[in-house]
Amino acid sequence: xxxxxxxxxxxxxxxxxxxxxxxxxxxxxxxxxxxxxxxxxxxxxxxxxxxxxxxxxxxxxxxxxxxxxxxxxxxxxxxxxxxxxxxxxxxxxxxxxxxxxxxxxxxxxxxxxxxxxxxxxxxxxxxxxxxxxxxxxxxxxxxxxxxxxxxxxxxxxxxxxxxxxxxxxxxxxxxxxxxxxxxxxxxxxxxxxxxxxxxxxxxxxxxxxxxxxxxxxxxxxxxxxxxxxxxxxxxxxxxxxxxxxxxxxxxxxxxxx
Numbered sequence: 001x002x003x004x005x006x007x008x009x010x011x012x013x014x015x016x017x018x019x020x021x022x023x024x025x026x027x028x029x030x031x032x033x034x035x036x037x038x039x040x041x042x043x044x045x046x047x048x049x050x051x052x053x054x055x056x057x058x059x060x061x062x063x064x065x066x067x068x069x070x071x072x073x074x075x076x077x078x079x080x081x082x083x084x085x086x087x088x089x090x091x092x093x094x095x096x097x098x099x100x101x102x103x104x105x106x107x108x109x110x111x112x113x114x115x116x117x118x119x120x121x122x123x124x125x126x127x128x129x130x131x132x133x134x135x136x137x138x139x140x141x142x143x144x145x146x147x148x149x150x151x152x153x154x155x156x157x158x159x160x161x162x163x164x165x166x167x168x169x170x171x172x173x174x175x176x177x178x179x180x181x182x183x184x185x186x187x188x189x190x191x192x193x194x195x196x197x198x199x200x201x202x203x204x205x206x207x208x209x210x211x212x213x214x215x216x217x218x219x220x221x222x223x224x225x226x227x228x229x230x231x232x233x234x235x236x237x238x239x240x241x242x243x244x245x246x247x248x249x250x251x252x253x254x255x256x257x
């Protein structure tokens with residue numbers, strides 16, 4: 001083998017190993033993995049800025065309205081990944097009936113949804129875990145801001161497990177209620193919706209909130225795909241899930257002191 005051929009073979013071997021020769025020096029070549037890692041870091045940094053900005057929106061709307069709605073929260077691809085995990089969770093058979101309590105005075109069922117509980121760090125559902133992490137970041141960022149309004153009155157120390165709920169159509173619903181009527185520590189209700197092409201006229205399932213400060217008005221929230229909703233969990237926000245005539249999915253967590 002000639003000296004030139006030997007040099008070419010050595011260079012090929014170095015390139016295959018992720019090294020290159022430049023100015024007669026062997027240097028580390030940026031691999032595809034390096035490029036992918038750089039892209040992930042860039043996307044993570046951009047997402048952190050986005051979530052930080054949402055913390056300001058969260059504080060503003062919670063102070064002014066007691067409710068905060070954020071659309072396109074994860075984006076189509078990430079939202080779809082969460083949706084697929086919820087379907088997998090449903091197909092696993094672990095969903096259980098909500099507390100089918102009857103209101104004796106009116107002889108009506110209080111709630112008729114199905115639900116499953118997960119830890120916020122459950123490794124079997126990485127996309128749900130990342131969703132929870134993003135919601136955590138908004139609330140924790142808001143908690144640390146100096147002018148955070150009503151939120152500043154509370155010392156948020158944790159959150160509940162993740163409740164994945166399914167209303168399987170056929171008029172399933174949840175009557176008007178308050179999440180935390182007796183001071184159980186829950187401060188903020190956070191709900192992420194997963195329902196594509198939702199139409200309130202045909203599908204129903206609207207979340208109707210009755211803010212106490214707005215006695216003559218109600219807020220109707222459609223459970224649209226990739227919509228994030230926050231509201232105070234106390235008596236200031238009685239709410240109901242109106243009858244749903246199509247399968248309706250939601251993921252809920254509560255932040256508590």
